[in-house]
Amino acid sequence: MATYYFDNSATTRPYDMVIDLMAHIMSEEYGNPSSLHRMGMEAEGYVRTAREQVAKAMGASPEEIYFTSGGSESDNTAIFGGAYKGRRQGRKILTSCIEHPAVLESFARLKEEGFETVLLPVDKNGVLDMEAFDREMDEDVILISLMHVNNETGVIQPVEEVAKKKGHALLHVDMVQSFGKLPIDLHGALSGVDMASISGHKIHGPKGTGALYIRRGLNIRPFLVGGGQEKGLRSGTENVPAIAGLGLAAQTIYINRERKNEHLREIRDYMRGWFEENVDHILLNSSEDGAPHILSISFEKTRGEVLLHTLEQSGIYVSTGSACSSNKKGQSHVIKAMGRTDKQVEGTLRFSLCDSCTMDEAKFVCEKTKEAVERFRRLGSFR
Amino acid sequence: MTEVNNTAMQEEERNVFIVRCGEAALKGQNKPYFEKMLVERIKRLLHKYEGVEVRRREGLVFVYADKKIAKDEIIHQIGKVFGVASISPAVTCEPTMEAVYATAVDYMKQLIEERGIKTFKVEAKRADKSFPVTSPEIARRVGAAVLKGCKVLKVDVHDPDVVLFVDMRSDKAYLYQQKIKGFGGLPLGTNGKGLVLLSGGIDSPVAAFMMAKRGMAIEAVHFHSYPYTSERAQQKVEELASILAIYCSRFKMHVINLLPIQEQIVMHCREEETTIMVRRFMMRIAQAVAKEKGCDMLITGESLGQVASQTSDALVCTDAVCDIPVMRPLIAMDKVDIMDIARDIDTYETSIQPYEDCCTVFLPKHPLTRPKLKRIEESESKLDVDALVKAAVESLETIEIFPR
Incomplete structure (x- = not known):
């Protein structure tokens, strides 16, 4: 059938060339990027290439891209990191009620920790209610998390408008569904975005891989600590084949x-x-x-x-x-x-x-x- | 002499467990048969381990297991065998008073270290009646030896921290202090074969378990309504069955799609009668399957009054289509008690996974709780019952279920 x-x-379904590349790396070039020898350097090369590919696809710089295990981890890292970062300036964090569970559950956890969380409503078309946003937006808001494209309806959210009104708050955008489909220019139209999550397996890359964009100059608290990989934001030996696959998929999906x-x-x-x-x-x-x-x-x-x-x-x-x-x-x-x-x-x-x-x-x-x-x-x- | 020493050495390298057969031992003439079945079941459950031996002697079952296998693991496994009343991990020695004194002192010293016991008493019996010392006398003398060997211990005959049992047998003396309860019941396969209607809920696995516990071998029939129910729902039932198979040994599960019949009922009959009519079809089909597969009776998880199809009027209607016995072991049990057993036998967590089953797919808003047999039979006359049942039985697929 x-x-x-x-x-x-x-x-x-992963692109054939993603599968081929990953199989090649797993069977032939399986070095650890942290190793000092040549095999380590080769592996590091794959990670560097992937970082460049993802950065290009997002309109960002390679040093702003951090590899993670996927959309959920990127969301968690950004939201917890962002909230803790701003907690001396305020306690209020905003999101919409149509977010992915990775965002909503992170907010629920932060609420338990004493943050004031607001889940903003959407209109009958599924678009963020900007009036409600304006009402809630005040000096106490330190973090806004808003998805770019809703995963159930495909409705595009007014990220640029929110970015203009964010004040001193950090803006995180879950781009898992928009990445690979919409043009993403984090140094251009979307330059007001401070952090952005993407996932590999939604763009014909492998599962268990994703990335978090963090605007240059912004330091947030890491979610995983250990060997200090990914500039200390995300410790753990890099999943080289999956990262390489993600990079190739990110590059390929934006062709034409x-x-x-x-x-x-x-x-x-x-x-x-x-x-x-x-x-x-x-x-x-x-x-x-x-x-x-x-x-x-x-x-x-x-x-x-x-x-x-x-x-x-x-x-x-x-x-x-x-x-x-x-x-x-x-x-x-x-x-x-x-x-x-x-x-x-x-x-x-x-x-x-x-x-x-x-x-x-x-x-x-x-x-x-x-x-x-x-x-x-x-x-x-x-x- | 060398041979004896060798045996003693071997015994030392193995843990010994005394397994009591409880009710099985009471069955007079059938006793050897029950015991043999029990030994077979224990052997089968333990055969995944290397270095295990199961022996039957003088009305008890003895399990010898390599010391490398954790004691708790063996007890856990044997505890799942129907017909086992209790299990005692034991230590053994030569059946002489001197040997028993020394072993008892060592054994109690170990308990003092492990559990900090302060008081004890000794109970003794002689399976070997030719042994020259009487049981009360054995108990008294061993008690004295322990008191002498373990200065911290005192005797307390009313509420001791530990009761040390001494069992003098012709081959060995066995010392133990624990009787860990098994499930009881009768060895599997000593009491015919039943076909259980397995739904995926909490009740039916418990019903199957309870009948199997009385020695009944099990087959199962499962009804689904794909695509109204999902493949995950069936996966869940297979998982439940594989948990049951731990107790019931591997068995066959027959799977039937009930949707064609449900469609007919929904199209031709009154909404509020749907539940009871579907239920009658299930019983008819199950009965036909039972007869074909050599099962003597049906088993259901029904409990009086629990849902609309389990009121007394409803049971009259469903029972009317059966001419073989229908076992309903949960009929007089409360839901909470059924849930307790489900937790005990490890089916609960799987049962509560929220997948739709075929009974909830066409659930009327107000199902009849007091259906009248005559009226139901009238409604049913609009359907070609025999042909529908026949087609359902012919569509059956059989899955072999193995212990998880």
């Missing part, structure tokens, strides 16, 4: 990016239009000007999980909310925050694309989704 992988916001995005938009818009035309009682959770690769739709009077398993029988892989929360019984906090009822949230599917998705695949996915929805609605379940 053919595979229709439409769950690229959960994770992506504008053309690739047009391709993604074309497929996404086709699917959205098709569903609007052919399936009744649907709610769109994604907007046209959102990230090009995510389409979230609530099919009323269905249950996302059942649709998911029905589609799986045709080799189609999608997700309900996000992969991070789909193991739990809880419903998407993101879609709910947009003012949807429990019933509406229940029938939500997220289709997330990658550059190699084709229009033919999308058509097949649409047809099968319609069948699944209709079957469910015919049979129903009583709740």
